[in-house]
Amino acid sequence: MWNQSPDNDISSDLSTLVDDLTHLDLQKSSLCSTITSPTTSVASSAEVDEATTLLNSISSYFSVKPTKYGGRGCFANTDLAQDTIVHECSMPLSSTIARPFRKEVCGSCFEFLHGKTLKFKLMSRKNKQNNSTSASASDCSLALYFCSQPCMDKFIALDIDDLYRESLLNVESLFIKGLNQCQYDLERKKQQEEAETEAELKLENELKQAKDIELFISQKWQEAEINCQLQLSKLKPKQRKNFNNLIYLIPKINENEYMEIKYIIGILFQMYKCDNCENNKLSSVSLSSLELQIFQLLQSSDVEKIRKYPYLLYSYTNKIYKFLKISTLEKVQSYIIPSIIRSIIGKKLTNAYGIWSIDNEPDGNKELFGYSLYSSASFFNHSCNPNLINIEKGAKTIFKLLKNIKKNEELCINYSDSINDGLEIRQKDLKEWFFDCLCERCVEEMNLKNAKK
Numbered sequence: 001m002w003n004q005s006p007d008n009d010i011s012s013d014l015s016t017l018v019d020d021l022t023h024l025d026l027q028k029s030s031l032c033s034t035i036t037s038p039t040t041s042v043a044s045s046a047e048v049d050e051a052t053t054l055l056n057s058i059s060s061y062f063s064v065k066p067t068k069y070g071g072r073g074c075f076a077n078t079d080l081a082q083d084t085i086v087h088e089c090s091m092p093l094s095s096t097i098a099r100p101f102r103k104e105v106c107g108s109c110f111e112f113l114h115g116k117t118l119k120f121k122l123m124s125r126k127n128k129q130n131n132s133t134s135a136s137a138s139d140c141s142l143a144l145y146f147c148s149q150p151c152m153d154k155f156i157a158l159d160i161d162d163l164y165r166e167s168l169l170n171v172e173s174l175f176i177k178g179l180n181q182c183q184y185d186l187e188r189k190k191q192q193e194e195a196e197t198e199a200e201l202k203l204e205n206e207l208k209q210a211k212d213i214e215l216f217i218s219q220k221w222q223e224a225e226i227n228c229q230l231q232l233s234k235l236k237p238k239q240r241k242n243f244n245n246l247i248y249l250i251p252k253i254n255e256n257e258y259m260e261i262k263y264i265i266g267i268l269f270q271m272y273k274c275d276n277c278e279n280n281k282l283s284s285v286s287l288s289s290l291e292l293q294i295f296q297l298l299q300s301s302d303v304e305k306i307r308k309y310p311y312l313l314y315s316y317t318n319k320i321y322k323f324l325k326i327s328t329l330e331k332v333q334s335y336i337i338p339s340i341i342r343s344i345i346g347k348k349l350t351n352a353y354g355i356w357s358i359d360n361e362p363d364g365n366k367e368l369f370g371y372s373l374y375s376s377a378s379f380f381n382h383s384c385n386p387n388l389i390n391i392e393k394g395a396k397t398i399f400k401l402l403k404n405i406k407k408n409e410e411l412c413i414n415y416s417d418s419i420n421d422g423l424e425i426r427q428k429d430l431k432e433w434f435f436d437c438l439c440e441r442c443v444e445e446m447n448l449k450n451a452k453k
């Protein structure tokens with residue numbers, strides 16, 4: 001779904017500087033250390049038990065268990081009646097809105113008022129501090145938008161020391177600065193674009209030739225870390241604090257990358273919050289802490305995605321990672337290490353839910369505003385004959401049974417827009433989630449097709 005090619009823009013080719021990847025001294029917070037690399041996790045039996053307990057705390061209506069076609073799914077604990085609400089998430093762990101809709105879709109409840117600019121604006125508190133490290137410091141026009149005062153208040157209440165607000169405004173400001181920079185210096189823009197295309201193609205070719213693609217991807221992430229550290233090490237600690245010295249190191253990002261960075265910042269903020277909030281008995285903190293623990297158990301699909309869209313490796317490592325590493329506020333810096341950012345991106349790929357306009361557009365078209373991640377709602381598999389539906393009510397999402405269900409039956413939603421189509425179209429559509437659909441309906445139709453041959 002998020003597969004458009006990134007723009008060609010600023011980058012420096014420092015990939016040859018990497019000699020020894022093992023000498024990285026990476027700091028990890030308590031939460032970071034429990035997030036394993038997306039490809040190299042070997043769980044102990046105690047960890048497996050802990051994970052099972054956690055997954056089974058999601059709902060009393062179902063248990064998360066292995067499916068016969070691979071991976072995990074949700075299975076009814078008892079017979080259940082149609083219309084039972086088997087799961088409910090009050091808000092996502094993180095969400096992101098596409099840039100064109102940032103003033104029109106509420107930052108709290110995702111309300112969209114037919115394209116009207118929302119009235120409630122939250123600006124940076126750092127506007128008056130000229131020497132701040134925040135990029136949003138001098139730009140009063142930057143804001144986060146909400147549909148109502150309660151929505152804005154809710155956002156403020158969930159924030160800590162304005163960290164989330166300032167981080168999001170930082171991204172906005174840097175995105176705009178990147179656009180403006182190119183506008184004024186067309187020659188530089190052209191050169192940068194050419195250099196970037198070249199670096200991207202080089203990486204794609206190397207990727208195609210790599211014997212071990214997973215190892216290659218891991219190495220590129222480590223190189224990205226080293227490159228960032230190298231660039232930053234050229235600045236004195238005092239210089240690093242002045243945002244104007246950093247701005248030229250920050251890659252220009254495209255709109256997909258902008259959206260992804262905002263989603264990542266949301267997760268990083270939740271990590272910071274859970275690690276640092278003194279009063280973690282607050283219901284909002286304990287709720288996100290649970291969702292965050294479940295988040296660690298989600299399936300990651302970055303290798304499959306990069307295999308299909310090789311240009312994304314460049315986007316992830318040389319743009320998104322670099323942008324985060326150089327621009328992100330100090331408090332979340334310790335979370336910006338390859339394993340964490342890679343894992344956040346990888347887990348989004350097959351687990352995020354689209355944020356859509358409600359189905360009442362005059363022409364019947366739904367518009368995609370962005371995406372959100374609800375960890376505890378990420379274990380429902382797809383079926384072309386679903387027995388469960390997810391209903392979005394603002395930022396809240398509920399899961400309701402479409403049929404009566406027998407004990408041990410799998411609860412499945414519909415991921416695609418093509419369940420009314422034939423087998424081939426459905427299978428092609430679902431390939432975007434990197435799987436061959438093995439739901440009962442597909443298996444039956446495949447068997448029928450094979451019998452006719």
Ligand SMILES: C[S@@+](CC[C@H](N)C(=O)[O-])C[C@H]1O[C@@H](n2cnc3c(N)ncnc32)[C@H](O)[C@@H]1O
Nearest residue numbers: 071072299350378379381382433435437438439
């Ligand atoms: C949101 S996750 C669902 C939970 C996942 N099975 C797990 O173990 O984490 C989506 C992924 O589950 C698998 N999946 C979902 N529905 C499937 C189906 N009908 N047939 C085969 N695999 C499916 C695919 O790997 C897909 O990318």
